[in-house]
Amino acid sequence: MSITNAVLRLASCGAVFLTLLPATASVVRAEAFRVLTQSASAAGQAAAFAAQADDPSAIHYNPAGMTQLRGLQLSLGTLLIGGQTNFTGPTGATARGDFNGTIAYPPPTNFYVTANLKDLGVTSLGDTTVGLGVTTPFGLLTRYPNDGPFSTAVTFAALPLIDVKPTVAYKLSDQLSFGLGADIYTFSNFLGEGQLELKFNAPPGGAIPAGTPLEVNGDDTAAGFNVSMLYTPLRNGEGKPLVNIGLLYRSQATLHLNGQFLANGTLVGNARSTLVLPQVFTGGIAVWPIRDREREWKLELDVDYAGWKSFRNVDVTLSSGGMLPFPQEWRNNFVVMIGTEHKWLRVERLPGWELALRAGYWRSQTPVPDRNFNPAVPDADNHTVAAGLGLLCKERGSFLGIVPCAGVGFGAMRTKGVGLDLSYQAVLYEGRTVSGNRNPTVDGFYQTVLHVGAVNLRVNF
Numbered sequence: 001m002s003i004t005n006a007v008l009r010l011a012s013c014g015a016v017f018l019t020l021l022p023a024t025a026s027v028v029r030a031e032a033f034r035v036l037t038q039s040a041s042a043a044g045q046a047a048a049f050a051a052q053a054d055d056p057s058a059i060h061y062n063p064a065g066m067t068q069l070r071g072l073q074l075s076l077g078t079l080l081i082g083g084q085t086n087f088t089g090p091t092g093a094t095a096r097g098d099f100n101g102t103i104a105y106p107p108p109t110n111f112y113v114t115a116n117l118k119d120l121g122v123t124s125l126g127d128t129t130v131g132l133g134v135t136t137p138f139g140l141l142t143r144y145p146n147d148g149p150f151s152t153a154v155t156f157a158a159l160p161l162i163d164v165k166p167t168v169a170y171k172l173s174d175q176l177s178f179g180l181g182a183d184i185y186t187f188s189n190f191l192g193e194g195q196l197e198l199k200f201n202a203p204p205g206g207a208i209p210a211g212t213p214l215e216v217n218g219d220d221t222a223a224g225f226n227v228s229m230l231y232t233p234l235r236n237g238e239g240k241p242l243v244n245i246g247l248l249y250r251s252q253a254t255l256h257l258n259g260q261f262l263a264n265g266t267l268v269g270n271a272r273s274t275l276v277l278p279q280v281f282t283g284g285i286a287v288w289p290i291r292d293r294e295r296e297w298k299l300e301l302d303v304d305y306a307g308w309k310s311f312r313n314v315d316v317t318l319s320s321g322g323m324l325p326f327p328q329e330w331r332n333n334f335v336v337m338i339g340t341e342h343k344w345l346r347v348e349r350l351p352g353w354e355l356a357l358r359a360g361y362w363r364s365q366t367p368v369p370d371r372n373f374n375p376a377v378p379d380a381d382n383h384t385v386a387a388g389l390g391l392l393c394k395e396r397g398s399f400l401g402i403v404p405c406a407g408v409g410f411g412a413m414r415t416k417g418v419g420l421d422l423s424y425q426a427v428l429y430e431g432r433t434v435s436g437n438r439n440p441t442v443d444g445f446y447q448t449v450l451h452v453g454a455v456n457l458r459v460n461f
Contacts, residue, residue, distance in 0.1 A: 031333055031364045032379050033140045033159060034278075034306060037425065038110050039077055040454035044388015044423035045339025046360025048300040051246035051286035052341070053230065055419075055458060056112035059133035059167050062246045062284075063179030064230035066129040067171040070460070071119045071416065075112040077456030079104075083427070085142075085378040089444035093149040097378060100143040100156070110135050110456075127171035131181075135163045137250075138185075138277055142376050146201070146213070150375055150441040155213075156199040157376035160188045169228075174235070179228035185253055185277065186221040195219035195259060196275070198376065208263050216271055216316050216324065218259030224251040224277070242288050246302075250280040252310055261318055270319040273326075278307040284337075296343040304335040308367035327372050327438070333365040343390070352397025352405065356390035358423070366432075373434045378448050380432035388423035392458075409461070419458035426451060 039057030042049035049057070053065025056075040081104040085097035114131040122128075140159035148155070167181035187194050197217045204210040227249050234243040255275040261268045284302035291297070308330040316324040339360035347353045366379045373379075393405035394417040408415045427450035437443050 031306070031335060031382070032308065032311075032330070032367055033138055033377055034280075035137055035139055036304075036335070036337075036362070037079060037452060037454060038135050038137070039075065039112075040388060040421035040423040040456040041358070041390055042339075043425055043452070043454045044358030044360065044386055044390070044421070045300065045341060046337050046362040046384055046386040046425070048284065048302045048337040048339030048360050048362075050248055050282050050284035050302050051230070051244040051300055052284075052298060053244075053246060055421075056114045056131070056133075057110070057456075059112050059114065059131045059165055059181070060110075060135050060137070062228050062230060062248050062282075063131065063167045063169050063181050063226065064177040064228040064248075065246065066114050066131050066167065066169040066179065067116075067127060067177040067230070069114050069129060070116055072116075072413075072461040073112075073114050073458065074461075075456050075458045076109070077111075077421075077454060078107045078109045080107055080453040081450065083448070083450035085375070085446060085448040087149070087375065087444055087446055089149050089441075093444075095144055095148040095150065095375075097142055097144045097375065099141050100158075104141055108136055108139065129169045129171075131165075131167040131169070133163075133165035133167065135165065136161065137163050137183075140377065142378070144375060149444075150439065151201040152203040153374055153439050153442050154198065154200050154376040156197065158197045160194060161185055161196075162188050165226075167226075174239070175232050177230045179226070179230075181226045181228075183224040183226060183250065183253060184221065185224065185255065187219040196257060202263070212264050215262040215265075216259065216273070217262075218257030218271060218273055220255040220257050222253045222255045222277075224253035226250045236291055238293075240288075240291055240296075241286075242291055244284075244286040246282075246284045246286070248280075248282040250282075252279040252307065253277045261316065261324070268318070268320070269322075271316050271324075273314050273316045275314055276310045276312070278310055280307070281305045294344070294346055296341070296345065298341045298343075300337075300339045302337040302339075304337065305332065306335075306367070307332050311367075326374075329369060329372055330367040331369065333367040335362055335364040337362040339386075341390075350397070352394050354390075354392040354394070356388075356392075358386070358388035358390065360384075360386040362386075370434045370436055371438060373437055373442060375442060375446070378429075378446050380429040380446065380448065382427055382429040382448075384425055384427045386423060386425045388421065388454075390419065390421045392417055392419040413461055415459060415461060417458075417460040419456075419460070421454075421456040421458065423454045424452065425454075 058065035
């Protein structure tokens with residue numbers, strides 16, 4: 001197979017799924033509006049996956065890990081998200097926030113495709129693997145009552161931002177692999193308005209009558225990059241890793257948003273703002289105390305550092321010469337993730353199947369100070385507990401003893417395995433009392449709990 005054909009095959013798979021992807025803004029926040037949940041296999045381990053990175057979601061968690069994947073592999077996943085934010089003000093006033101409904105809909109979706117070029121007959125580039133992903137590493141969807149106590153701060157906010165990730169990885173040796181990718185951030189036109197939206201009501205004392213519904217919106221496309229490494233200092237007799245060290249850097253990206261300022265649905269003027277997405281450093285170490293032909297047991301610790309200090313403001317400049325101030329002045333923060341996976345490679349009652357059980361925990365700091373807190377991002381320090389299940393049907397395996405998992409298709413596109421990953425996360429935010437805010441109506445007590453179910457279907461060719 002020529003390199004041209006291999007790349008065309010990869011691109012055609014990506015193009016099909018890009019046209020189908022609903023790409024709603026994911027709202028499962030690790031902190032602020034950054035999202036860690038990008039696949040069910042990683043979510044079941046509380047996103048402690050940067051050093052394992054052994055399925056197509058490596059494109060997000062550590063692209064260097066793509067060199068561990070054989071042939072052509074696809075993964076398509078989605079999230080079911082429920083939960084709410086409850087607010088109680090100093091006077092006893094209350095409000096409840098949700099995802100513009102009980103469950104976010106359409107559900108956030110991710111897609112990955114990877115191709116090991118050597119396995120596909122392209123040997124001129126050595127041990128090179130290419131991939132394409134579509135994810136939502138930053139996203140937001142929040143709704144509060146129009147007559148709520150802080151309606152002058154927010155009644156609705158949406159950030160349907162997606163990340164298109166063309167990626168390449170190269171295996172330098174049995175111990176060392178590197179990855180390089182682009183992050184093309186853009187807004188989805190497949191959902192709603194396809195732009196950032198912030199809705200709130202006019203406060204008293206302004207040129208616009210108090211209580212008038214206001215909206216600021218805008219969109220843009222921006223590019224960043226990511227570089228990664230996977231180091232394997234120790235393998236077993238069969239060549240499988242016993243220790244992996246993963247490192248990943250995602251660059252800062254700046255969106256110059258152009259949109260409109262509306263009052264009661266009427267155009268007041270054009271609006272411009274700047275949204276700076278932070279740089280992120282991730283490091284992880286995975287250890288397999290057990291890894292033989294029967295079963296595998298992995299333990300992993302990841303530490304994630306986000307440079308939110310660059311997120312200073314999202315002030316809106318109007319074509320009339322006016323300005324709507326939205327100061328932020330956030331802080332840098334850490335997320336610590338611990339995850340484990342126990343995998344049975346041979347299941348007595350299910351010949352040809354693998355079974356994996358997963359669990360994990362993360363602890364995240366909030367970067368948002370009280371003074372500039374906005375209920376659109378009801379962030380606080382949080383704890384997440386996770387559990388997951390993985391099933392992989394390979395050669396000699398079948399569904400219900402009828403449909404074979406391998407050999408389905410035609411030519412080089414015959415399946416070698418079909419997998420299903422499921423996970424559940426409970427995201428428990430610590431109760432937060434906000435005081436001294438620039439908008440006094442925001443001051444009060446916030447409590448947020450999220451429930452997240454994830455599912456990914458994987459197909460190996």
